[in-house]
Amino acid sequence: MRGVHVPPVLVIGATGRVGRAVVAQLLGAGVPVRALTRRPDAAGLPAAVEVVAGDLTVPDSLDAGLQGVGAVFLLWTAPPGTVPAVVERLALHAQRVVFLSSPHRTPHPFFQQPNPMAALHADIERLIATAGLASTIIRPGIFASNALHWWAAPIRDGDVVRWPYGAAETAPIDERDIAAVVARALNGDGHAGGDYVLTGPESLSQAEQVNIIGAVIGRPIRFEELSPEEFRRETAGRWPGPVVDMLLTAWRATIGRPALVTSTVADVVGSPARTFRQWVADHASAFGDAQRVTESETRRDSS
Numbered sequence: 631m632r633g634v635h636v637p638p639v640l641v642i643g644a645t646g647r648v649g650r651a652v653v654a655q656l657l658g659a660g661v662p663v664r665a666l667t668r669r670p671d672a673a674g675l676p677a678a679v680e681v682v683a684g685d686l687t688v689p690d691s692l693d694a695g696l697q698g699v700g701a702v703f704l705l706w707t708a709p710p711g712t713v714p715a716v717v718e719r720l721a722l723h724a725q726r727v728v729f730l731s732s733p734h735r736t737p738h739p740f741f742q743q744p745n746p747m748a749a750l751h752a753d754i755e756r757l758i759a760t761a762g763l764a765s766t767i768i769r770p771g772i773f774a775s776n777a778l779h780w781w782a783a784p785i786r787d788g789d790v791v792r793w794p795y796g797a798a799e800t801a802p803i804d805e806r807d808i809a810a811v812v813a814r815a816l817n818g819d820g821h822a823g824g825d826y827v828l829t830g831p832e833s834l835s836q837a838e839q840v841n842i843i844g845a846v847i848g849r850p851i852r853f854e855e856l857s858p859e860e861f862r863r864e865t866a867g868r869w870p871g872p873v874v875d876m877l878l879t880a881w882r883a884t885i886g887r888p889a890l891v892t893s894t895v896a897d898v899v900g901s902p903a904r905t906f907r908q909w910v911a912d913h914a915s916a917f918g919d920a921q922r923v924t925e926s927e928t929r930r931d932s933s
């Protein structure tokens with residue numbers, strides 16, 4: 631409505647996978663966005679976004695960005711020491727917070743393995759509740775975009791993915807679907823107190839996911855099963871030990887069970903969650919498809 635001041639939404643983690651998609655959704659809905667980052671010069675966000683500097687490990691640095699905000703989107707990948715001070719500050723300034731957590735309360739073996747990330751998420755949720763902030767807790771399962779970090783390089787460079795627990799099933803969720811739910815919770819009514827477990831629409835084994843990537847880019851990719859020990863050796867020095875432990879434990883625990891699939895994306899957003907195949911099609915160039923296209927274009931151009 632003309633003349634009505636709409637307070638900005640502060641997006642923490644705005645330069646990350648989910649945060650960028652949240653920014654896009656909010657801008658698309660006409661909501662003013664303020665984005666927090668440690669490096670404003672490198673943020674690469676749309677011009678319509680007000681970019682502010684801030685660091686979750688330095689709580690004072692958040693004060694300027696919190697002035698006059700309505701809602702806050704919070705995610706936490708920083709060291710945990712300053713969580714209480716940050717939540718206290720959010721409660722002083724914001725009307726509500728939408729927190730990106732994980733399904734650590736869901737009684738499915740994949741989500742029930744104790745790990746430091748689940749403990750941190752539970753802690754942040756408890757502090758948000760104690761601070762009396764109106765909140766919505768968003769609990770996505772495995773992100774589809776993990777496939778970029780895990781498998782894009784070997785697929786670009788060859789035709790084999792070497793990986794453990796090929797039979798472990800997950801229901802990868804597209805970060806745009808997480809963001810669509812987050813944006814509704816930040817900008818819509820009726821989501822205070824909401825606790826949303828989000829998944830993709832289908833249970834797929836890790837080997838099936840790799841097959842789907844091959845099918846979409848038009849090149850068969852072989853899944854070569856690694857033992858957990860081999861995987862530990864291959865990731866040593868490159869991946870944090872607790873992350874490797876968390877993944878191996880969760881994959882092992884879920885063997886023989888289909889992944890949890892929820893309808894929450896469709897329930898909140900009104901359209902079904904995107905399939906993993908759709909996600910791959912939209913990111914095919916990251917798996918080397920661009921090269922295939924370029925080669926065929928080169929052949930066509932020279933014929």
Ligand SMILES: NC(=O)c1ccc[n+]([C@@H]2O[C@H](COP(=O)([O-])OP(=O)(O)OC[C@H]3O[C@@H](n4cnc5c(N)ncnc54)[C@H](OP(=O)(O)O)[C@@H]3O)[C@@H](O)[C@H]2O)c1
Nearest residue numbers: 643644645646647648667668685686687706708771772773
């Ligand atoms: N991957 C999965 O399958 C999965 C599943 C469920 C839940 N999750 C949760 O999802 C979250 C990660 O989301 P994501 O993948 O979108 O993140 P991401 O791509 O790793 O990006 C991290 C974001 O956090 C910001 N950040 C990091 N340290 C900061 C600090 N000290 N102060 C201010 N901002 C800081 C970064 O901003 P700057 O660098 O610009 O400052 C960046 O925007 C984690 O909490 C994870 O536990 C992940």
